[in-house]
Amino acid sequence: MACITLIIRHFKKRSWENCYRLSWVDFKNDTSVNTKFIGVKKFEEEIQLLKKFTRIISLNDYVNDHVDDTKLNVAITFDDGFENNFSLAKPLLEKYEAPATFFICPLWHQEKNVLWPDLIDHASPYAPTCITVGNEEYKKDRWGRYFHSSGEPINKHITKQNRIFIEKLYDAFLPYAHFMKIKSMAPYWKLMSATQVKQLSQNSLFTIGSHGYTHTHLTFLSNEEVTDELTSSKQTLESVIEKKVFFFAAPFGGYDERTVHLTRQANYSHQLFAQLDVAGNIKANDIIHRFSTNPYLSAYNQVLFIANKNFELPLRTSFRFQSASSTVALLQSLQKAIAGFLFRFQIQHCASNQK
Numbered sequence: 001m002a003c004i005t006l007i008i009r010h011f012k013k014r015s016w017e018n019c020y021r022l023s024w025v026d027f028k029n030d031t032s033v034n035t036k037f038i039g040v041k042k043f044e045e046e047i048q049l050l051k052k053f054t055r056i057i058s059l060n061d062y063v064n065d066h067v068d069d070t071k072l073n074v075a076i077t078f079d080d081g082f083e084n085n086f087s088l089a090k091p092l093l094e095k096y097e098a099p100a101t102f103f104i105c106p107l108w109h110q111e112k113n114v115l116w117p118d119l120i121d122h123a124s125p126y127a128p129t130c131i132t133v134g135n136e137e138y139k140k141d142r143w144g145r146y147f148h149s150s151g152e153p154i155n156k157h158i159t160k161q162n163r164i165f166i167e168k169l170y171d172a173f174l175p176y177a178h179f180m181k182i183k184s185m186a187p188y189w190k191l192m193s194a195t196q197v198k199q200l201s202q203n204s205l206f207t208i209g210s211h212g213y214t215h216t217h218l219t220f221l222s223n224e225e226v227t228d229e230l231t232s233s234k235q236t237l238e239s240v241i242e243k244k245v246f247f248f249a250a251p252f253g254g255y256d257e258r259t260v261h262l263t264r265q266a267n268y269s270h271q272l273f274a275q276l277d278v279a280g281n282i283k284a285n286d287i288i289h290r291f292s293t294n295p296y297l298s299a300y301n302q303v304l305f306i307a308n309k310n311f312e313l314p315l316r317t318s319f320r321f322q323s324a325s326s327t328v329a330l331l332q333s334l335q336k337a338i339a340g341f342l343f344r345f346q347i348q349h350c351a352s353n354q355k
């Protein structure tokens with residue numbers, strides 16, 4: 001599952017309007033491919049904990065103040081539209097009757113089925129030491145990572161480019177996309193089809209939002225290009241699901257005053273960003289910030305951080321240990337015990353503070 005986000009809403013007070021974004025989810029919490037994934041088992045544990053201690057609400061209920069006044073209110077969102085959202089997350093969300101919103105890049109419409117950052121990540125091992133995209137050249141370092149001649153890593157450099165350049169990137173890297181033939185790699189790149197998005201939208205638990213048309217960073221685009229990203233994705237999604245699309249989650253959480261204005265003009269009622277990408281740090285009723293998940297945290301600590309609405313580790317004590325394994329074991333048991341205590345305390349504390 002990819003880029004899951006939770007939005008927290010505590011009672012009717014705006015001070016708790018923050019979001020929490022889980023990363024992608026795979027089968028086994030394997031961070032060796034990249035660190036965007038959490039395991040499906042851990043995802044289920046988090047949903048169970050959220051069900052127990054909070055009220056999971058839809059994004060619509062969140063923005064319309066339909067919240068439970070006695071509990072912490074949490075909205076779940078997923079970015080990017082990975083196929084694993086459909087195959088792994090959907091059954092669990094249905095099992096626990098947990099509403100969620102999926103922010104989709106309708107790449108099927110462009111006859112692509114992979115986001116460009118994943119194409120670079122997964123094709124790079126098969127690609128030559130030097131690759132040309134348009135007029136730009138990228139060379140591999142000794143660890144196989146591409147860098148632009150300016151010294152910027154390829155992903156950072158391409159994040160600043162427009163759709164025309166992204167097209168050239170696909171042309172350059174797709175011949176090396178051998179990972180697409182490896183079945184076990186599918187959860188790490190494969191996107192939902194139009195049929196799957198339509199099926200998702202037919203369940204009243206789920207909402208479909210836009211995540212742009214080509215996953216470009218809006219702040220680096222011209223006004224026309226931004227509007228095209230916003231309207232092309234909206235129209236494509238609306239024609240598939242036969243419902244209006246009101247929510248937009250900015251790729252890379254990238255936004256500023258200009259893109260916020262253009263997004264409003266494109267008839268989106270709400271815009272969602274990642275908490276750590278607050279480039280403009282704009283506060284408005286139609287702007288929602290989110291928290292991200294961390295694949296290295298236990299489900300328990302992750303939910304504790306939701307309650308805390310930040311990512312500070314509850315355990316800050318440093319120790320000296322004889323061996324790495326004993327360090328890990330002791331830290332895990334200590335963290336579990338302390339997190340368990342803090343979590344219960346935190347929930348009660350939050351509840352009493354809000355009264």
Ligand SMILES: [Zn+2]
Binds near residue numbers: 080
């Ligand atoms: Zn994204």
